[in-house]
Amino acid sequence: MSRLFLLRHAKAAWALPGMRDFDRPLDAAGITDAEATGIAMQAHGYIPELTLCSNAVRARQTLEGIAANTDTGRVLYFDDLYREDASGYLSIIRKSGNVSALLVIGHNPMMEDLALALAPQGDEDARATLHAGFPTSGLAVLRFPGNLSEAVPGTGYLEDILMPPGL
Template sequence: MQDSAARPFRLLLLRHARSGWALPGQRDFDRALDDVGYAEAELIAQMAADRGIRPELILCSTAVRCRQTVEPFFRTVSEDIQIRYVDELYSGPASVYTDIIDANRHLNSLLIVGHNPMIDELFHRFMGDEAATDALPHGYPPAALAILDLQPSSGSVAIATLVSLMLPTRQAK
């Protein structure tokens, strides 16, 4: 007999790795990862691969720094994962992220690669302020990867369990 309880939806939140400041005349959209950012992106991708993390779908901001962050993840974890680049993840508020997540709840797992403050706001929304602040007291750092299991909810806010938190500068929790 199968368990009739609804399964959790696994949401992975990856903030882009460290990027340099915009050069004179350069758009924010075109900012690239700096040397530290490239190393962070490689490290977080390797940590995810070592743990067997493989989302069903990756949705990534179209900004250069997000595309550069997801490339080692895609290459290291699995080149069979579909990546969709979504303009709204660059320009939209946290509510756009929430709408995109809700539209993909039919999947088992989803990786969002985006920007602060939206990633930090989502983390707080799903975890609750106290738990989010306990986990990341200084905010959501570059190249951090949080893995959340969201329970089905009839309300406007899902309840999440933090499965893992990977930071490129120290061991994952």
């Protein structure tokens, strides 16, 4: 059995004039939410062996907030997690999936599309939450019977979704 944790980055500030979207930082609520997500991950025992993180500023800052409150394992950064679609995310996961617990910190709509494609079944409340839209700082917990390097759409089970307080 393996677990895949899909985390949408925390709430980002609006871009300032001349600022690239890639460089948008977290706003104050995003910083707080990232820290709360790390605390919740620790409390639930959702500890990855490996973290794959988008190189976008808001994703990296989300990782910092989480890492201040729980172990994130070894961390690798990917520009592709900023620009790829859900199938590109899955390709990256499969190439890195020789672990039993993998955290991916990325962006929507890719995170939502990937979670829904991988796990058509799961906890009823978690599925309802995900179908309403993958919230910033939301963590989808997917379980697979085998190794993540063999994950394909339809083979996962959505066992939980954590959201920051107040959402």
